[in-house]
Amino acid sequence: MRKRFDRTLLASLAGAWVALAVSGCANVGQPNAQNGAATSANAASGVPAANATGAASGDPAAAAPLSIGASDNTPLKKSPPLVYRVRRGDTLARVAQHHHISVKQLQAWNGLKASARLKPGQVLHVASPETVRAATAAAQSAAQRASQATAQTSAQASTQSAAPAPDPTEVREVTQETRRHASNVALAWPAAGSVVEAFQPGETRGIEIGGKAGDPVRAAADGKVMYAGTGLNSYGSLIIVQHNKDFLTAYSHNRKLMVKMGDIVRKGQQIAEMGDENNSRVSVGFEVRRDGKPVDPLPYLPQGRG
Structure with missing residues (x-):
């Protein structure tokens, strides 16, 4: 993720966020959590x-x-x-x-x-x-x-859908929060690994948290998924979560996405599997954006690690 700050890419991401926020909850396609439906062999039953x-x-x-x-x-x-x-x-x-x-x-x-x-x-x-x-x-x-x-395919599908859907009350609460202005946001760490690359203004867009392929990537706070896909260059499989009118978080380079646009997610909920898409190592690129501009995520995260 160490790159010179790309103004065109920043504008694309900010523009995508604004457009998605206006367009509402229309679903977009994403890799199946899976990204794999899986092919199974059909055995003969003995009928000639x-x-x-x-x-x-x-x-x-x-x-x-x-x-x-x-x-x-x-x-x-x-x-x-x-x-x-x-x-x-x-x-x-x-x-x-x-x-x-x-x-x-x-x-x-x-x-x-x-x-x-x-x-x-x-x-x-x-x-x-x-x-x-x-x-x-x-x-x-x-x-x-x-x-x-x-049986293996069914077990994988069951695991992917294991997280209970938020009830209507939670949906209303989170939706209302995304419509409010806020001067701050309290975040949880999106992955269990250590920070392998720090935020550098003008050079990086966030931090990178290392780990192993398949490690869980979790929502840093309650919010609404505004984007889930691969349409932005250099990000790989990307998820953008809006937390309020001023703050959103982005999670990039994932191996598999487990949410789709319009989903309501809760703090700590697994939303992806860590990977190395469009990156030189396995990690999650974690960004915090305030009013569309990248800021250092560390002040918004619990201290004592990284």
């Missing part, structure tokens, strides 16, 4: 799936053999069919020849006599019991992986 092998030959025995497969986010490879549904005119010899097996194997796998006549719609096993067991085990493994991925 159509295979068009040999359909172009015109041979009735070549019509739509059935197979069991599974998907685990990798391209589905063509696998030999496990079962075949008999069509009119099929014989044991023709079905065996089409699936590259012997008539004796076809009889053994299906408990058929040599004189057996096939009926349309009859389902025949065209793979050995060992192959069927291996395919079933693979499908079950894929289903288990898919279940675990779904």
Whole structure:
């Protein structure tokens, strides 16, 4: 965050704050807390799936053999069919020849006599019991992986929504406070790390508080989220919280945003995960702005640390 003071960027941020304050609580898109919805594998349930092998030959025995497969986010490879549904005119010899097996194997796998006549719609096993067991085990493994991925996604979503929503009374109180003028604001530290870069008038816009990727970034005071996104250069994923008509705080370089524009946040509530977006190290860039101008955050924070 050590840069020469960028007047154009300052004007952009101040302008964005004013515009957002006027525009109200319209939602804007942000990285899903997540920033990730997550992709899960769909496992086969054992219901045969159509295979068009040999359909172009015109041979009735070549019509739509059935197979069991599974998907685990990798391209589905063509696998030999496990079962075949008999069509009119099929014989044991023709079905065996089409699936590259012997008539004796076809009889053994299906408990058929040599004189057996096939009926349309009859389902025949065209793979050995060992192959069927291996395919079933693979499908079950894929289903288990898919279940675990779904459970993990659900757990993450539950964690992200764990913070209770403020009740209507709190919303009214915070909203009223944002409409009042104030000569001061009492802030809490937004992160647990140490100050790795101090405020320098004309050179920096705030302070940097170091930490590890994923560390919680918390609201420094009650307020309303006026911006949450990545639209301002050099800030990375940025959150701006208005506390009253004179003071706002900004939190930049986040890995993940956990609030959106218009949200009411309470002091100490987690609003983001620490990251290094548009920065050379993992930290949260913390700014205090009074009337749109950056000021040293330290006088507004509890002493004895940093």
